[in-house]
Amino acid sequence: MTDFTSNLKPADTSNGSEIYLRERSQSLLPVQELANHLLSQDGFLERQERILKIIEAEPLFSKTNQMNLSRPDRYHLGLARAKLARRLTDKHRWNLEDQKMAEYLIDDVSPYHLHMTLFYNTIQEQGSEEQKRYWIPKAEKFEIIGAYAQVRKYLMILVSPGSPLTLKQTELGHGSNVRGLELEARWDSRNHEFILHSPTLTASKWWNGTLGRTANHAIVVAQLLLPKRNFSSGSKIEYISFGPHTFIVRVRDMKSHLPLPGVVIGDIGPKFGYAPMDNAYMLFHQFRIPHSALLSRYSKVDLNTGEYSKPENPAVVYGTMTFVRSNIVMHARLILARAVTITVRYTSIRRQFRDRDEDRDSGPEMAVLDYPTVQIRVLPLVATTFALHYSARAMRELFSRTRKQVDSGDFERLADLHSTSSGLKSLCTGLAADGIETCRRALGGHGYGGSSGFVQLNRDYLSKPTVEGDNWMITQMRCDLELD
Numbered sequence: 176m177t178d179f180t181s182n183l184k185p186a187d188t189s190n191g192s193e194i195y196l197r198e199r200s201q202s203l204l205p206v207q208e209l210a211n212h213l214l215s216q217d218g219f220l221e222r223q224e225r226i227l228k229i230i231e232a233e234p235l236f237s238k239t240n241q242m243n244l245s246r247p248d249r250y251h252l253g254l255a256r257a258k259l260a261r262r263l264t265d266k267h268r269w270n271l272e273d274q275k276m277a278e279y280l281i282d283d284v285s286p287y288h289l290h291m292t293l294f295y296n297t298i299q300e301q302g303s304e305e306q307k308r309y310w311i312p313k314a315e316k317f318e319i320i321g322a323y324a325q326v327r328k329y330l331m332i333l334v335s336p337g338s339p340l341t342l343k344q345t346e347l348g349h350g351s352n353v354r355g356l357e358l359e360a361r362w363d364s365r366n367h368e369f370i371l372h373s374p375t376l377t378a379s380k381w382w383n384g385t386l387g388r389t390a391n392h393a394i395v396v397a398q399l400l401l402p403k404r405n406f407s408s409g410s411k412i413e414y415i416s417f418g419p420h421t422f423i424v425r426v427r428d429m430k431s432h433l434p435l436p437g438v439v440i441g442d443i444g445p446k447f448g449y450a451p452m453d454n455a456y457m458l459f460h461q462f463r464i465p466h467s468a469l470l471s472r473y474s475k476v477d478l479n480t481g482e483y484s485k486p487e488n489p490a491v492v493y494g495t496m497t498f499v500r501s502n503i504v505m506h507a508r509l510i511l512a513r514a515v516t517i518t519v520r521y522t523s524i525r526r527q528f529r530d531r532d533e534d535r536d537s538g539p540e541m542a543v544l545d546y547p548t549v550q551i552r553v554l555p556l557v558a559t560t561f562a563l564h565y566s567a568r569a570m571r572e573l574f575s576r577t578r579k580q581v582d583s584g585d586f587e588r589l590a591d592l593h594s595t596s597s598g599l600k601s602l603c604t605g606l607a608a609d610g611i612e613t614c615r616r617a618l619g620g621h622g623y624g625g626s627s628g629f630v631q632l633n634r635d636y637l638s639k640p641t642v643e644g645d646n647w648m649i650t651q652m653r654c655d656l657e658l659d
Contacts, residue, residue: 191524198523213564222276229267230280235259241283242625246450250286250388253451257285261317279509284449284635287320289385293499294321297394301421301470310423321423322386322393322455347456348377356419358459360397360469364481367466369422371397371459380457387442387453391427395457396420399469401476401483417483422468426457437462448634499643500596501567501574507603508563510636511610515556517628518614521621522549543619553617556610563603570599598653601646604639611636 184190199206214220230236235256244252260277263269269277278285291314298310313319346356357378361370373379386393400414426438434440439458446454466478475484522544529540543549577592615622615629622629640646 249450293323322390347379358397361400371462373458383455387455500600505567507607511607514611514614597649
């Protein structure tokens, strides 16, 4: 039997494209001029158009059957896509901004994502010049694959009494209470090594993206324990905690890819979203790492004496955190814009009921977007998208100015940058996450379907109100500054 459905048309004589054109013709907004105003900065529009053509030509990036795949298959698909993206980078000589655009357009998190973001940026921000010369080329050439072994929260902690430091943390037993992190890094003065040890089950590193199956190196944060000075010879060594510090650690064999002796790594299993990402747990048992593993741009332990030196201004370590949060704010505007675009387009075409105020029993039904109960939900989100855009731009400019000041030795604006990034991260991700769900519901029953475009969008973005600091908690950081 032939498929008769291919000849059927919608009941309305107008098709979707015609409705779009008709609706757009009624607007007085110069669309291209508005697009240039919003997105021409840093060549965004040109870059998007150029790279989109390349991405669309690759069948591997098609999402046609993506939702039907199991999580292991999604992981393997993510690996294949990431490798193809890397080959395209080499072929077309994409710079870093081109690579970010490709990742945005592919719209599926890469298992390698944390390698060139938090792993790379942490070395840049917290590594000494010697460490950067050694590790950065290896990371850029993908000779090593790195993860960040504290992947979900940024909190205020104490490096040493009275010295604030912001790091990204999560262990099974501690998230927000970073001072309670249990992983230990004891200094062995005889062998000039640190010993990483997880004394309890709750000391397990948790949520470590890129680490479950992919990475062979990791940025690891542990309590720095140094021997007490002037202890009696032959007596048991007592240790003093100098708070959490950052180490770069090889955790897998470079040939077999198996965890090294003394290291246990596993995948934590399915999550709400980010199916291709291999989030992990990790524990250490008396695992020795060299003195050079401590990232020492700011904090140092003398190789010979074991003496600890802290940064002159501990606030300089805010850099990685505020950079990530400024990116999250920039991302929020694009995510909400996507949700609003889907909803406005769909509700412009979708027809339900005739206008009860018109004296006729025939004719077209009303567009869903024309109902005030839809407009009151959707149109404020259109305005919110613009507000997020300008807030994100202001946040990025504040970050750039402050980083230049820090590089010149001026730390006056660091506290403001930290609190602003905290407040905006909380506000913007909350508005975007709630806005996505409001848009999905405005589509009615079809918003629940996979073809709506909301399934992965909603699931993946649900992490943002808690990642990089729970929104309820980091909002208090902004309040604290206002009340001081």
